[in-house]
Amino acid sequence: MRLVPKNNGMGWATYALLGYLGFFLIDPILDHAGAVTWVWTGLGLLLFLVLYFTLFWLCGWKSVVCAFAVALLGVAYLPSNGGASCFFIYAASFLAFEEKAATSFKYIGGIAALLAVELYILHRPPVAWFVDIGLVIMIGLLNVYFSQHGRAQKKLIRAQEEIEHLAKIAERERIARDLHDVLGHTLSVIVLKSELASKLLEVDPGRAKAEMVDVEQTARHALAEVRQAIGGYRSNGLTAELAQARATLETAGIKVECEQTPVTLPATQESVLSLAVREAVTNVVRHADAARCRLELRAADGVCRLSIQDDGRGGSQQEGNGLTGMRERVEALGGTLRRETKGGTRLHITVPLGTEAGHA
Template identity: 45%
Template sequence: MRRQAKVMSGESAAMERDESQESQKLERVLLEKRWKERRARRFFRYISLTYTLFFLIDPILSHRRDAWIALAIAYPIFLLSFVVAAETRGRTRWIAYTVLFAVGYVYMPFNSSASGLFVYPVAMLPFILKKPRKALVAMGAQVSGMFLEMAIFGLNRWAVCVGVFFVVVITLTNLYYAEQERSNAKLKLANEEIEHLATVAERERIARDLHDLLGHTLTVIALKSELAGKLITSDPNAAASEIAEIQQTSRKALAEVREAVLGYRSQGLSAEVDRARKALATADIKLICDGLPNELPIAEETVLCLAVRESVTNIMRHSEATEVWMQFRFRDGRLHVTVADNGKGGVKEEGSGLRGMRERVEALGGRLSIQSEVGTQLTIDLPQGAATA
């Protein structure tokens, strides 16, 4: 009994360890994706500063010393305020925004080519203000202020109108992207809530299944053990018969638990492919699947589920692919599975995940091969056995 309990405990621990490792891998992939997105936003944010080269037009054409002095004073203040507004949060950020707006209004009369100063603060506001209406009000106030300043100081009408055009276009464009980001964030929260509820429901199902599976069996074992203990002195033959039945019942229970554990590790190949499709979609990768089997033996289905999971994780982490193809074919009494992508390829050595996949496939009498010259193609060849297409 102790040995059987240790086996059951070991299988349960292995299942939890595999699930934990897969969860950690997916979390690392998502973190890497978010970090790349942040780096991309930061890159484009600072590359937009190249447009400040237009601020030099007026000082160069006017040949006035005071124009260069005004630029030397205003530009460092603008640059510092821009960086602070982009990299900080809370009160400090709003102070930086106020300075950005003020620099635009103060410096514009000295340099008509610097109307772009008004673009930078309103371009970032849609991503900070939660309500689009506030960003539109800020844009309207900015445009009104620009026209008012043009009327008061007699500024170049063409330069001001160009600035107004870019303020309106960039603000509206960023409003669209900001709303899209918020919608994606809400969708992500909703998906996380659904996953949490599904996890809770799955735990409750496992608890019910284990109760139904082991409750009766363990009760029988306990009663027969008690009876054997009473009979061991008065009727040794009857006690031996009871002990034999206990061994038979415990072996049957162990087999049922093993089958249940395999079922818990995989909810089916179809469900695993659906999860793969959703995971790849988060990385903007399209999955095309063909010939998915309707039914497979538990052992083969579990191995293929783990193989699909490991392949998708590797594709998301390393491949830089945009499309993935999965194909399942029964041919000559064997099941042939292909997972291919159009990424950069270049797999030179197998990591622990691929080695574990190969060991599981070979344990079922199958073969696994990898080609990675152009993209990466993983091929699994398993004996068909009791599988049906």
């Protein structure tokens, strides 16, 4: 049974944030509390932990009710334990993740007002008002900012993915139109001439032979046109993919460093490296939680080296389908793929340049 949903976006921070519960233990420790007080304190901790981990599974009004239940836990414990103000801070933190910032502001204001009323009833000194309410408002507003910023980044990423999807559809349609324009008329001519040659074979073998020569020339011409069209699709594939990778990473709020040596690659190598860049950058954006990413492409001594490094959370040594497919394509070219996951993820790919490639 999981305590929090998989890929909740917080990772280890989900558990690190529980460290603030230490404030709730200060009063019992300093007061050398007896068994009854410790049982009461332990009950509060248990109730909080249940509410805390439940909040990660809830949304909508249910999460709001659960967050205010955390605040009410603070109401119950604050008279006997000054550290219980941390419950109000936790409540404000969770309420900061509402879809609309204005809604979060209202809820955080409600938590601050609830705390103010209790501090007034308990006749707490001004410093308690300043510190406790100040922390509730400050941490709540900071979380609102991070929440809204994260939502905006996700919208930008979705928009970028939609643009890429539409671009692929448009490219497929363009290829279909181009191939129709290139081959449609030519294949019709080949069919007609082949039929004519078949009919003339017994009547006029010389003319039939001439028609077949025309068919051969027409077919060669069509083949050349198709190769030219496909060559146009492949041009600057890796360069364009690196530019797209930079745009995608920057859209996700990741700082990008890109160092590229101009290099001319055979179509197969270029296609494999382009797919590797796309797969690696997708993993960085979706899974790495990185702040920086470095892309490096170099060519020397007959080898092209592609390196993609991020400072994110790293990952499992086990390879997924995308990485496995990438490794198979690279090794099929006689290249190597090396992946390191300590202190971020580093992907190093080398492929031979081939006889037709070299520095541009």
